[in-house]
Every structure is written in C-alpha cells, then in structure tokens.
Amino acid sequence: xxxxxxxxxxxxxxxxxxxxxxxxxxxxxxxxxxxxxxxxxxxxxxxxxxxxxxxxxxxxxxxxxxxxxxxxxxxxxxxxxxxxxxxxxxxxxxxxxxxxxxxxxxxxxxxxxxxxxxxxxxxxxxxxxxxxxxxxxxxxxxxxx
Numbered sequence: 001x002x003x004x005x006x007x008x009x010x011x012x013x014x015x016x017x018x019x020x021x022x023x024x025x026x027x028x029x030x031x032x033x034x035x036x037x038x039x040x041x042x043x044x045x046x047x048x049x050x051x052x053x054x055x056x057x058x059x060x061x062x063x064x065x066x067x068x069x070x071x072x073x074x075x076x077x078x079x080x081x082x083x084x085x086x087x088x089x090x091x092x093x094x095x096x097x098x099x100x101x102x103x104x105x106x107x108x109x110x111x112x113x114x115x116x117x118x119x120x121x122x123x124x125x126x127x128x129x130x131x132x133x134x135x136x137x138x139x140x141x142x143x144x145x
Contacts, residue, residue: 002125004092004106004117005085010125013115015105017042018051020073024060027051027072038103040116041076047105047113049076054102082107085114089129092122 016039018027027039031053038052051072059075060067081095082105092104096119106114 002089002129003085004083004087004089004104007089007117007121007125008085008106008115011115011121015040015113015116017113018072019043020048020071020076022072023068024051024056024070024072024075025067028056028067037118038116040080040105040113041072042113045113046111047080047082047107048073049078050080050103050105051076052103080105083117084108089122089125092117093126096122 016030016034016036018030018039018041020041020043031037031039038050040047041049041051055075055077056067060070081099081101083092083095085106085108095104096102102119104117106117108114
C-alpha cells in the first residue's frame with residue numbers, strides 16, 4: 001500500500017506558504033505562479049490555516065471585499081487536517097472525503113511541516129496502484145512472473 005511518503009518522494013517536498021498578514025491578492029498571485037490551488041498559512045513555522053481557491057470564491061467574493069484590501073487570515077480555513085508520512089493513501093482519501101477537504105499538510109512527529117498532498121496527488125497514486133495490480137494479474141494469467 002502506498003503512503004504519503006511515496007507521494008512526496010515523487011512530487012517533491014516543496015510547499016507553497018504565505019504569512020497570515022499577506023493580502024489575498026499576494027496569495028492568489030503566488031498560487032497562480034506555482035500552479036497550485038491552495039497555500040498553507042504559516043506563522044513562526046507553525047501552520048495556522050490553509051487558503052484555497054474555494055476560500056476566495058466562497059468568502060471574499062460573496063462578502064463583497066477586494067483581494068488587495070483583505071488579509072489571508074480573515075478568509076483562510078483555520079481547521080487543517082494534517083497527515084504523517086506513514087499515512088496510507090486510502091487513509092488520506094477517507095480523511096479528505098469525510099471532511100470535504102482537498103489538501104492535507106504533511107507533518108513529522110515534531111509537527112514540522114514536510115509538504116502537502118492534494119486530492120489529485122492521492123487519486124494519481126491510487127490509479128498507479130491499480131495499474132500495477134492489473135499488470136501483475138495480466139503477467140500471472142499469461143505465465144510471466
């Protein structure tokens with residue numbers, strides 16, 4: 001079974017972050033520049049929350065505010081569900097589905113940020129696992145080992 005560590009070893013440990021006092025505009029610019037749908041909000045190297053495209057669409061726009069005048073901390077989601085490198089991809093999928101989130105920060109035992117996994121990362125790894133199983137079964141059927 002694949003784990004979060006397997007995902008991070010493939011995609012890398014880079015994690016895009018912003019400060020809580022950054023403007024929403026700065027966060028959106030950073031997200032667009034890195035082609036990501038969310039950034040973690042860090043203060044003193046501790047995760048304070050996550051800011052996503054969903055936060056922008058559902059909060060800022062509907063509240064009639066502007067991205068240049070609003071701080072990330074006003075709109076971020078402060079309830080963050082984190083995982084460890086040993087967490088399985090099935091556990092990630094369940095956590096994401098149960099809590100309707102699309103991104104999970106990865107923390108070590110000391111709560112140090114190691115990276116982030118997205119729903120896309122998890123789905124891609126599940127597809128890879130299924131393809132591996134199919135290939136093994138096909139090899140077994142035709143007598144390859």
